[in-house]
Amino acid sequence: MTIRSYVELMKLRIGLMVALMAVMGYVAVADRVDPSRLAILACAMLLGSASSSVFNHFYDRDIDRLMSRTCRRPLASRQTEHPRHVLWLAGFLLVAGCGTALFFFNMVVALHLFLGAFFYGIVYTVWLKRRTWLNIVIGGAAGSFAVLAGGAAVDPGRWLLPCLLSITLFLWTPSHFWSLAILLKDDYAKANIPMLPVVHGVKATARAILINSVLLVGASLLPLAFGTLGWFYGAGAAGFGGWFLWNNWQLLRCPDRVWARKNFLGSMIYLVGLFVAVLVDVNVG
Numbered sequence: 001m002t003i004r005s006y007v008e009l010m011k012l013r014i015g016l017m018v019a020l021m022a023v024m025g026y027v028a029v030a031d032r033v034d035p036s037r038l039a040i041l042a043c044a045m046l047l048g049s050a051s052s053s054v055f056n057h058f059y060d061r062d063i064d065r066l067m068s069r070t071c072r073r074p075l076a077s078r079q080t081e082h083p084r085h086v087l088w089l090a091g092f093l094l095v096a097g098c099g100t101a102l103f104f105f106n107m108v109v110a111l112h113l114f115l116g117a118f119f120y121g122i123v124y125t126v127w128l129k130r131r132t133w134l135n136i137v138i139g140g141a142a143g144s145f146a147v148l149a150g151g152a153a154v155d156p157g158r159w160l161l162p163c164l165l166s167i168t169l170f171l172w173t174p175s176h177f178w179s180l181a182i183l184l185k186d187d188y189a190k191a192n193i194p195m196l197p198v199v200h201g202v203k204a205t206a207r208a209i210l211i212n213s214v215l216l217v218g219a220s221l222l223p224l225a226f227g228t229l230g231w232f233y234g235a236g237a238a239g240f241g242g243w244f245l246w247n248n249w250q251l252l253r254c255p256d257r258v259w260a261r262k263n264f265l266g267s268m269i270y271l272v273g274l275f276v277a278v279l280v281d282v283n284v285g
């Protein structure tokens with residue numbers, strides 16, 4: 001396997017977004033942002049996310065082989081005769097991530113980072129993904145731990161706002177993934193993975209996305225309701241939320257691949273929009 005293959009195992013583009021969520025948790029509660037500590041936090045989250053992604057590649061290599069989107073991945077395409085060796089990389093990354101969090105911040109940050117990796121690598125990948133369409137509803141908590149880790153990096157005692165934002169990220173994940181699952185329905189059916197569109201169909205999935213996103217947008221306004229963020233955030237959360245719900249509504253009216261892709265990409269735009277809304281509110285509000 002090449003270096004490029006090992007980097008591919010880490011799913012770094014997703015890890016960068018996970019790190020961004022930790023940054024969101026940090027800036028939401030920090031009185032003063034220390035750029036060097038923020039960079040260390042982001043690196044620790046990237047290490048934790050990469051660890052669970054490497055394990056996910058290892059554990060899922062059999063089903064990845066069956067899906068057109070994933071069959072060319074390093075372990076699925078048998079770039080190595082001894083895939084088990086990547087578990088040492090996953091372990092090293094996890095120890096490096098948790099050790100960085102413990103050394104530069106505190107035990108709470110390290111615990112949240114570990115739990116994020118555990119929820120993705122074990123709860124979602126091993127226990128749920130192949131068993132139930134609820135896999136993403138429960139496994140989606142993985143990303144929530146990134147926000148909690150970011151808040152705890154400032155002060156574990158300032159837990160309310162990071163908790164409220166982590167509820168938002170928890171509810172964001174199903175809408176994010178189910179949109180993609182509509183696009184990948186045939187792939188998942190080939191691999192016998194019980195994703196919602198495979199089990200209940202595209203229309204039911206589009207309906208579930210809309211219902212879930214109503215809860216998501218409602219939850220995103222909790223920081224305003226609790227007075228932990230101001231109207232700049234509220235306006236941003238309501239604006240981006242309304243735009244995301246409109247996209248979800250179009251997908252329900254026309255549950256095709258075009259709107260599914262728009263919703264998947266829109267889920268990322270929405271999440272970045274929430275991050276910007278937090279940033280503006282804590283700096284301007």
Ligand code: HEM
Nearest residue numbers: 013014017018021120124136139140142143173177180268
């Ligand atoms: C267990 C929860 C999650 C599941 C099952 C999930 C599922 C997926 C899948 C299957 C992809 C396509 C990956 C590919 O084709 O390479 C993807 C892409 C992506 N996900 Fe998620 N996701 C989850 C949580 C998250 C979280 C927490 C974030 C960030 C906060 C996130 C951000 C992204 C991004 C940025 C991409 C596009 C990356 C790329 O194009 O390579 N996801 N997600």
Ligand SMILES: CC(C)=CCC/C(C)=C/CC/C(C)=C/COP(=O)(O)OP(=O)(O)O
Nearest residue numbers: 014018048049113116117120142143145146
């Ligand atoms: C704090 C911390 C370390 C959090 C971890 C957050 C995290 C990495 C969440 C999972 C993101 C993801 C790529 C899921 C896809 O898995 P999949 O197996 O459904 O996707 P695939 O089919 O593309 O492999």
